[in-house]
Amino acid sequence: MSEIFFSTDPRFCSHCKHIPCICNRLGAPKKQTEPVRVRFAKNAKGSGMTLVERLPLHPEGKEELLKKLKKSLGCGGTVKEGRLEIQGEKKQQTAALLEKEGYKVRVL
Numbered sequence: 001m002s003e004i005f006f007s008t009d010p011r012f013c014s015h016c017k018h019i020p021c022i023c024n025r026l027g028a029p030k031k032q033t034e035p036v037r038v039r040f041a042k043n044a045k046g047s048g049m050t051l052v053e054r055l056p057l058h059p060e061g062k063e064e065l066l067k068k069l070k071k072s073l074g075c076g077g078t079v080k081e082g083r084l085e086i087q088g089e090k091k092q093q094t095a096a097l098l099e100k101e102g103y104k105v106r107v108l
Contacts, residue, residue, distance in 0.1 A: 032056055032104055038095045039108040049077075050094050052084035055103075065101070072097055 013021035037053040052069075055062060062079050069086060070077050073093055077086040086094060095105045 035104040035106040036098055037106055037108055038091050038098070040089050040091050047087075048089055050086040050088065050090045052086070052094060052098070055082075055084065068101075069094060069097055 013019070033056070034054055036055050037051075039051050039053070040048055041051055042048045055065070057065065059079070059082075062082075062084060066077055066079055066084050066086075069084070073086065073088075073090050075087045075090065077084060079085070091107050095107050098105045
């Protein structure tokens with residue numbers, strides 16, 4: 001019955017609550033060099049999607065951010081070719097949520 005309790009494990013990160021720490025993979029860089037682009041594009045079937053490009057995150061961080069955006073916007077989406085694809089025309093709402101997260105955003 002001598003299991004390590006999570007708070008006594010030296011590898012336990014108090015910020016992200018993971019072993020090993022994944023804070024570096026999830027967080028945005030300290031300095032953002034260029035604004036994140038948010039634009040709307042139509043696909044071949046005629047339905048459209050909101051694209052979020054130039055996001056300065058690792059793939060795991062993009063997945064986490066997409067999860068938050070989908071929950072807040074009430075829509076579906078995916079990560080393809082390093083960009084976030086959100087279903088529907090939600091440029092303004094996406095830009096507002098990204099600014100709230102601390103990103104510089106440019107809506108095209």
